[in-house]
Amino acid sequence: MAPLGKLLSSVFLALAWASATSAAPGPLKPHTHSTHHTRSIGTRGLQVEVYNPPSSFETFGEGLAQPESFAGGGLSSEARSFVSNRLRVDQSTVEYRSGFEAARGTRHAYVRQRANGIPFANAVANVAFKGNRVVTFGSSFVRPSRIASATPTVDLQSVLPTIEEQLEGKWNNHPASLEYLARPDGTAALAHVVQIQNLEANTWYEAFVDAHSGELLSVTDFSAEASYRVLPLTKQDLREGLELLVDPHDPLSSPDGWHSGTTVTAGNNVVAYKGTQASTTSQSADGLVFDYTYNTAVAPAQAPNVDAARTNAFYAINTVHDIAYRYGFTEASFNFQNDNFGKGGSGNDRVLMSVQDSSGTNNANFATPPDGQSGTCRMYIWTTTSPNRDGSLNNDIIVHEMTHGITNRLTGGGTARCLQTTESRGMGEGWSDALAEWTEQKSEVIADFVLAPYVTNNPAGIRTRPYSTNSTTNPLRYSNVAGQSVVHRIGEIWANILHNVYASLVGQYGWSPVAFTNIDGREGNIVYAHLFFDSLALQPCNPTFVQARDAWIQADLNRYDGANKCLLWAQFASKGLGVNARNFVDDFSVPADC
Ligand SMILES: [Ca+2]
Ligand SMILES: [Ca+2]
Ligand SMILES: [Ca+2]
Ligand SMILES: [Zn+2]
Structure with missing residues (x-):
């Protein structure tokens, strides 16, 4: 039995609430979306209902003046005084937990309810x-x-093995604590709070175990991961195999995750759908699991292939968003996001990713309107094989298309009007091939690159030649632009120049396996990506090859003090874009100081 004093404080609390003002939450509500969440845990799908009491929230405009008697005691004292007064509860039931002072003098305090000297886990106030x-x-x-x-009547050690078994993990030795837990039936349970972790499965729970019955009452899931069966972006196409990736989003680039609260292939950066934007793929299991296999024996439009396609397209567009963000394609520089988190630029323009679009075959395209309007990508079925193949399982096609959005937005300040000439549109195709190639590198080895061999089942892919450092394999030069009006053929010339720039930088500085997320390295593939993105924002509206080259040279001066000036000139000049190149007449000379 509890000591008398503690019983009295419980009684006091109950009475105090009976006279609470409208500021206090109303009676406990029946099951609602805002208070309950059923979590499925582990390989056996254990169902645990997580309950959080409803939160009230009041805003006071210019603010409520506080009685003189509250002031001067510091944040902890002021907060406890306010809360106990506002809720008409004894100050002993209000425990200060944390606080800080933010910009412009706003002070934030976080308190929690306490009974019998023990804090509540899920009854808090701010x-x-x-x-x-x-x-x-x-x-x-x-x-x-x-x-x-x-006072617990069941000790933790006696029930820990059962809890570990239920949650398929082990206690991680973080000290256990004793807390009250407000329950959906209106009672307050006493709980042992203990962390259970499984490093292999990447799970990490905080378990609330009833200290009087030993029952698992609730869990906090610290991991909040999502998983997708997809082609990691370094893989070119389905032939390399799908993998289940856990939590691939980059928290710096996508601070709100990829789903913004949905459980489908739609979120802040992209919605991947077929037919109508409502036709997304739903999670295959609770907890943002998108685990759809691909059956190569049946048509792309047949289950489960359409789900695998939408999942991969969603993953790939998001991943390119996240990588490009790191390298400078942000809200302020006109990227594609619905919510810009107050960081500038125009929002409401996530990518609309139409998978297996019915408007065409054997191709893909990306339409880029100005910042503030969604880019639209249409991915098609490819019909030369049987069964047909799906461009959405060919990462370099997706990256190629998304890069159109990047180059059209970064060139000319988000107007989408600045890659409109034949020459600049041609380079647009080149940048798209080049970034696709960059994302699919797996080591420092420089190999010839062939774009999209999977969809056509043709080892030669969909361009006329591989991109290569060997000028016999790929003899294209600046002068080949002359008289060429097919933008993809012009693009091949530019992409091959960039392939050679890339090869030279990696040869000089090596290669980083973490270039997608660590942009601070000095490895050649990171340097290349910086110059790639930096030059886009520098170059003029509707640039020529010569101007785009100059933008790379200047980008290197800006970022690396010109450390790579002669390396860059050597590569550009080797393809006819030397210092005196103009009007599609090759020049192979480099500056005198190189
Ligand atoms: Ca995580
Ligand atoms: Ca995460
Ligand atoms: Ca935007
Ligand atoms: Zn293209």
Whole structure:
């Protein structure tokens, strides 16, 4: 039995709540979306219902003046005074937990409910002060119908093996604690709180174990990962095999994740769909699992292939978004996002990724309107094989298309009007091939690159020649632009020049396996990507080959103090883009100081 004092404080709490003002949350509600979440755990699909009491929230504009008696005690004291007064509960039931002072003098305090000297895990409140006035107040404090005894009758050690077995992990030795847990039936349970982790499965839970029954009451999932069966971006196409990737999003580039609260292939950066934007792929299991295999024996449009296609397209566009973000294609530089998180640029323009689009075959395209309007990518079925093949399982096609969006937005400041001449559109095709090639490198080995051999089942791919450092394999030069009006053929000339620039930089500085997320390395593939993105924003509207070359040279001066000037000139000049190149007449000379 609990000591008398503790019983009294429980009684006091219940009475206090009976006279609470409208500021307090109302009676506990039946099951609702905002308070309950059923979590499926582990390989056996254990169902655990997680409950959080409803939160009230009030905003006070210019703020509520606080009584003089509250002031001057510091944030902890002021917050506890306000909360206990506002909710009409004893100050001993309000425990200060944390706080900080933000920009412009706003002070934030976080408190939690306490009973019998023990804190609640899920009954909390937050107060913001501006000066000495309260500007907001949120609370999920509860009015329990019954509060369990503060003294455990089941000790943790005796039930730990069962909990570990249920959660398919092990206690990670983080000290266990004792907390109250507000329950959906209106009672407050006493819980042992213990962390259970499984390093192999990448799971990490905080378990709430009833200290009087030993029952697993609730869990906190620290990992919040998502998983997708896809072609990692370094793989070219389906022949290399799908893999289940866990949590591939880059938290710097996509701070709100890829789904923005949905459980389908739609989020802040892209919606991947077929037919209508509502026709997305749903998670295959709770917890943002998108695990769809691909059956090569049946047509792309047949299950499960369309789900595999939407999942891979969603993954690939998001991944290119995240990589490009690191290298400078951000909200402020006109990227594709619905929510720009207040970081500049125009939002509401995530990529609309139409998978197995019915408007064509044997191709793909990307339409780039100005910043603030969604880019639209149409991916088609390829019909030369039986069964047909799907461009959405060919990563270099997806990256090629997404790169059109990047180059059209970064050149000329987001107007989408600055890659419109034959020459600049041609280079647009080249940048798209070149970035696809860059993403599919797996080592420092420089190999010839063939674009999209899978969809046509043709080892020669869909361009006239491989991109190569061997000028017999690929003899294209600047002068080949003359008289060429097919933009993809012009693109091949530019992409082959960039292939040679890439090869030279990697030969000089080596290759980083983490270039997608670590942009600070000095390896050649990272240097290349920086110059690639930097030059796009520098070059003029509707650039020529000569101007695009000059933008690379200047980008290197800006970022690396010109450390690579002569390396770059050597590669450009080797393809006829030397210092005196103009009007599609080759020149092989480099500056005098190189
Ligand atoms: Ca995670
Ligand atoms: Ca994550
Ligand atoms: Ca935008
Ligand atoms: Zn293209």
